[in-house]
Amino acid sequence: MSNLPIENIRSFSDAHPKPSALHFQYGTAGFRTLGSTLDSVIFRVGILAGLRSKRLDGRTIGVMVTASHNPEEDNGVKLVDPRGEMLEASWEAHATVVANAPTTDALLEALDALVKTAKIDLSKPARVVYARDTRPSGPALISALEDGFKALGVEARDGGVTTTPILHYLVKAINTKGTKESYGEDSEDGYYTKLSGAFKKLIAGKTKPDPLIIDCANGVGASAAAKLATYLGDSLPLILENTDITTPGVLNHACGADYVKTQQKLPPSLIDRLQPGQRACSLDGDADRLMYYYLDERGQFHMLDGDKIAALVAAFIVELVKLAGLESDVKVGVVQTAYANGASTKYLAERLPVKCVPTGVKHLHHAAEHYDIGVYFEANGHGTVLFSQQTQETFAKYEPSTPAQSTALNHLINLTQLINQTVGDALSDMLLVEVVLTHKSYAGAEWNSLYADLPNRLVKVVVSDRNTFKTEDAERRLVSPPGLQAKINELVLRYEGGRSFVRPSGTEDVVRVYAEAALKSQADELAFRVAGLVYDEAGGDPSKRPSEFLP
Incomplete structure (x- = not known):
């Protein structure tokens, strides 16, 4: 066996046995x-993170213990690569194999095989920075993770209780320290200073924004937003709601970005707090998703989701690039998934290139990297803007020929500092939205009127085996079961503005059906009918009768 510290790993591993009946899968959100x-999984991730660092010559790897928008009893863990991006896809399979080794001996064999396959030089240093959200299961899981670090002899830095995007920021800041690509001070203070400083420059000389209500999902975003508020001072007054991070059971419960997106209504705790016309937004449990909304003068709720954010932000950036006189040098593009509302795609496609990719942040992030400035947002409110290194160098060298060009250029440079380019970051995205609204003098209603969403409906069909469903064309077309797509196409043609697609879930044995049409009743009916087709064709779970799909 390779020079792994076998006895050390063995003694720690025996204290974290794998539950025999469970199979773990490393997906888009990690485990x-x-x-x-999760005890055994998190222990093994500690070793895995160390090996990943050794494989990359001792560069620092991030580990985040969180389950984001999931209920409080869930937890999870994901690895972050040195530039603050998600773990390289080929290592997802290694992680799954290591997590499922049934015994300590099997684990040692799996680790040995990984060292050989990935050609890891074990003499290299291993460095990791790690953090967790506010879940009650966090401290015990962190203890298991630290045992993994000790088993391999990892040099580990504890980032404490913080948001997922701050952990991503720290990873990139640590790895770029002292280089020309330096991302910022490698501390929480560095993060808040960078964002708040850029925000203040971007709104200088403009009318100060009215106070903004933030629903913090009773999660770690509550502490982060409170700290950010002190750095922002009176440049953006924040009113924090749902900030209880100690009462059991309240995390993400009837609040947060996922609640607002799926229920399409106000969190109950804000019903008496939000005045008509006032802006509000929700973070999710680890503060990487953002959902905006407002009440009109009749008290009617209006949601401004990831698609609306993408439209607002992308149009603003395109405008700045033109104003700076850089449109021939800097190409801006938007990346969406098939879940993006058809009206948003139409609005954006009239202004800049739009690419559709399969669901999952890693697909969006990679596609966005192909543009000089790539904007990506999922409808669920997770997204960011990427500025290529070359584009940032173009900004630094460019000599504007008019004061207006100079102003636009400075705005673009400050945006590169305001935006957390490593990952979707609700607090950074919130400041970005506030900048655009301030520049445009928009309230929620003006923003919302950029385009009108097509009515849509999402339903899920429980099936015995989701793997029989295979898609192509960025998940917009089914290739298996054979013949089903033709039937869906036939149905869609009967509805004005009709669009529907079917895809297997990445995490559970269900098939998701999305439908759009010109009228809400028709979108519901189309979704129900396509769900019925899926059920009939593909052996839906007999205990789940199609009546469950009725709107």
């Missing part, structure tokens, strides 16, 4: 399931 079952 994620009930917190009570």
